Amino acid sequence: MASGRAPGILYADKLWDPLAGCTRKSAACRNCYAETLTSEAAAAGESWAQGFAEKGSWTGKVDLRKDRLALPLEWDEPARVFVNALSDLFHESLDNAVIDQIFAVMALSPQHTFLVLTKRPKTMQPYMADKATPVRIEQAMAALSPDGPKLPAWPLPNVWLGVTAENQKEADRRIPLLLETPAARRFAAAEPLLEKVDFKPGTWLKNGGGGLDWIVAGGEIGPGANKCQPDWARALRDQCAAQNTAFFWTQWGTHDAGDGAGMAADASSAESSARRLLDGTLHDALPS
Numbered sequence: 001m002a003s004g005r006a007p008g009i010l011y012a013d014k015l016w017d018p019l020a021g022c023t024r025k026s027a028a029c030r031n032c033y034a035e036t037l038t039s040e041a042a043a044a045g046e047s048w049a050q051g052f053a054e055k056g057s058w059t060g061k062v063d064l065r066k067d068r069l070a071l072p073l074e075w076d077e078p079a080r081v082f083v084n085a086l087s088d089l090f091h092e093s094l095d096n097a098v099i100d101q102i103f104a105v106m107a108l109s110p111q112h113t114f115l116v117l118t119k120r121p122k123t124m125q126p127y128m129a130d131k132a133t134p135v136r137i138e139q140a141m142a143a144l145s146p147d148g149p150k151l152p153a154w155p156l157p158n159v160w161l162g163v164t165a166e167n168q169k170e171a172d173r174r175i176p177l178l179l180e181t182p183a184a185r186r187f188a189a190a191e192p193l194l195e196k197v198d199f200k201p202g203t204w205l206k207n208g209g210g211g212l213d214w215i216v217a218g219g220e221i222g223p224g225a226n227k228c229q230p231d232w233a234r235a236l237r238d239q240c241a242a243q244n245t246a247f248f249w250t251q252w253g254t255h256d257a258g259d260g261a262g263m264a265a266d267a268s269s270a271e272s273s274a275r276r277l278l279d280g281t282l283h284d285a286l287p288s
């Protein structure tokens with residue numbers, strides 16, 4: 001679900017991949033890192049990847065990786081965990097029973113904060129809003145941990161939900177659905193940023209809360225990557241600043257920033273840090 005980004009998702013401490021397989025959904029998927037990695041793993045004979053991708057393309061199969069499901073329960077140190085860098089939790093082909101098990105693990109791991117990013121808010125919204133969902137999740141929790149705690153609240157306080165908004169069309173389509181979705185925190189990932197996007201200050205971004213809590217953004221990585229224009233990044237930064245919304249700039253992508261936008265304030269560190277800077281400043285805010 002991370003749209004071409006390499007495993008180091010800069011705004012997360014850990015990755016957790018309880019699913020394998022996916023299918024492309026929108027322009028953000030054109031350099032899908034997960035598709036390449038899964039295909040290479042399948043060709044190398046890795047058992048987890050068999051049947052999910054072949055010759056560089058998804059096969060259409062999406063399923064639970066049972067061996068990965070309970071991993072967060074073993075991590076004692078509190079972490080910000082990115083969920084499904086290699087798939088999409090709300091893929092249309094998944095049964096609710098699979099999604100329920102993943103939410104049950106998140107409910108049983110209150111020490112962590114989970115970041116769920118999807119390109120499929122049409123599936124996510126009814127799942128989260130359905131009154132039967134927390135009942136099923138509590139049953140899934142009991143199956144995983146018979147003597148464990150009950151569901152603490154719904155929506156889960158330690159799960160942040162986000163949608164990819166790589167261009168205006170997808171932002172217009174996905175963000176209103178996200179804002180109708182029950183969630184402790186809501187975020188949008190404008191990554192890969194493919195054009196200037198209006199995040200509708202005053203409507204989607206709201207000073208004082210009630211809109212998106214966080215915008216994450218970055219340039220495209222991969223063959224034929226779009227060159228991210230500095231003004232696209234500046235527009236996001238300024239829209240967030242005007243509404244006191246947390247903004248995280250990840251990197252410029254395959255191409256360097258133009259017009260000095262990635263210039264490091266300290267020239268000695270320019271080579272390594274310029275990829276993360278916007279007009280000489282590191283933007284790495286998290287929602288409060």
Ligand code: SF4
Nearest residue numbers: 001003022024029032
């Ligand atoms: S939704 Fe995510 S994992 Fe699925 S094809 Fe698109 S970028 Fe790849």
